[in-house]
Amino acid sequence: MIITVTLNLALDVTYQVPGVHWDGVNRVGAVHRRAGGKGVNVARVLAALGRDVLVTGLAGGPTGRAIEADLAAARLPAELYAIAGESRTTLAVSDTSASRRTALFNEPGPEVTPAELAGFLGHYDSLLTGADAVVLSGSLPRGLPADAYATLAAVAAGRGVPAIVDADGDALRHAPEGRPAILKPNAEELARAVPGGTPAEGAQALRGRGADAVVVSMGADGLLAVTGEGTFAARMPYTVRGNPTGAGDSLVAGLALGLVEPGPWPERLRRAAALGAAAVATPVAGEFDPGVYADIHPQIIIT
Template identity: 50%
Template sequence: MRALTVTLNAALDVTYRVDALRPGATHRVTDVAVRAGGKGVNVARVLCALGVPVLATGLAGGAAGAALRDDLARSGVPEAMFAIAGETRRTVTAVTGSGQATLFAEPGPAVTPAEWSDFLVHYAELADEADVVVLSGSLPRGLPPGAYATLVRATPAPVVLDADGPALALGAAARPAVITPNRGELASASAVDDPLALGAAAALVSDGPDGMTAHTSGGVWTAAPPEVLTGNPTGAGDAAVAALVATWHLPWPERLAEAVALSAAAVRAPLAGDFDRAFYEKHRAGIVPRPVPED
């Protein structure tokens, strides 16, 4: 199994630890972490930790882009990022002592038509070597809403699409193997209750702390985390995507259980892209998906 993750709007993630977050107040930061981020990068980190061969690609530019690539090298995450002229964005997440996370995300660089055209050539070469491709996150300025749809159609391998808004709706219409929206993202993409109506072969829909539901051609299953969780939920969805890739050839109920367990373990970790392995190993067996009867 060889995975390729694509992060078109990669980020240099800055995480602040504060006692509490109060608008208009001065905050004393107790801890700072800076690392390469963006949803596809987080997926690649988790896959590396699981021992799944993976390559991270996407767009990176400027000093922040160089820092992002340096961090991936230090972290042991193989990368083939494509250089652009614009400056890679930064995100700042303030995490309080109670585990509440507040995210500030810059819009990202403006990508030129020439850069996008050149990236498509770069991507095609990488996708030809992949068994599964993950397309994750927001689109930077300059790219059309159908950018993910273009990549899905250009990919010979199965595709997992994690996006929202028009990028999700258009990308799902190109028929990826799986889409992974949360309930709000799904509602914004379509007024239809059935997520498979968007066009994907399967959908893993997150309800946050209440768990996830897998919609497939063979049935619908739901599963919930083992307990009420506190921590940083920023990378929980990315861990769920990594679980789907790592268990690609298992039956859907087992894949759903892995996704819920790994997502919960990611909430327990301080930084997006990490997960609490002990928590994951302790609780995985106790997560039993149940079928959802058809209407």
């Protein structure tokens, strides 16, 4: 079983529109509303690939109940921890015209108290029994310390469960302290966490602080992985056009599979990169296009 932790759960709303008029009225062609947050997106991809998953995180208020109801409707097993604050809503406006652009509007999320964090830590520790891997991803809600992911990764490591951390800012800078199996920043997040130097140097710096491996997603330029087996690059054979929202989450799902189905890093990277590309071809985060995955997977070049 793979546990995904989303501390800042959301109700994701996606508007598909045939062009955006910022100074006028926009007619929405299609609306999608469902439980979201990076860990939920990872869980959806893993479930679609046939893996046993468990979603956990912090949820509160009517929006939190809507998130829980949608997870149940999607048959995604969940053990959420209730808080007093209202869970957030995110909005993605996806242009379906030739431009194929997407704008994201993310609310900050609830204020979490120290007592609620302590309660969640006990809840989380109890869920680790029987877990094969943990995915810790997304933003931190207000009130949580910057080292929250480091703490959760360290708890998992103490139970012999490898963890992946996908975070930004101070949460990413502190994450290596928890000795996660994998850190997965994108290129911009890495540059903010380790200013100056090349992506390889930044990744090596994070690995030197405690992470077993650092995988950097670089959009159309593919992936860079600094690992105990060496440094690898995955180059994409072509660019997939569409909605990049959730591409990183599909990539993380592929990396999580690599923790529970051990294999050489080149093959783990190829699968993760292909899943990320296949997610771009779908309009909603948490999904991937099997046809794109099957086509691009064998063409990805690993050096």
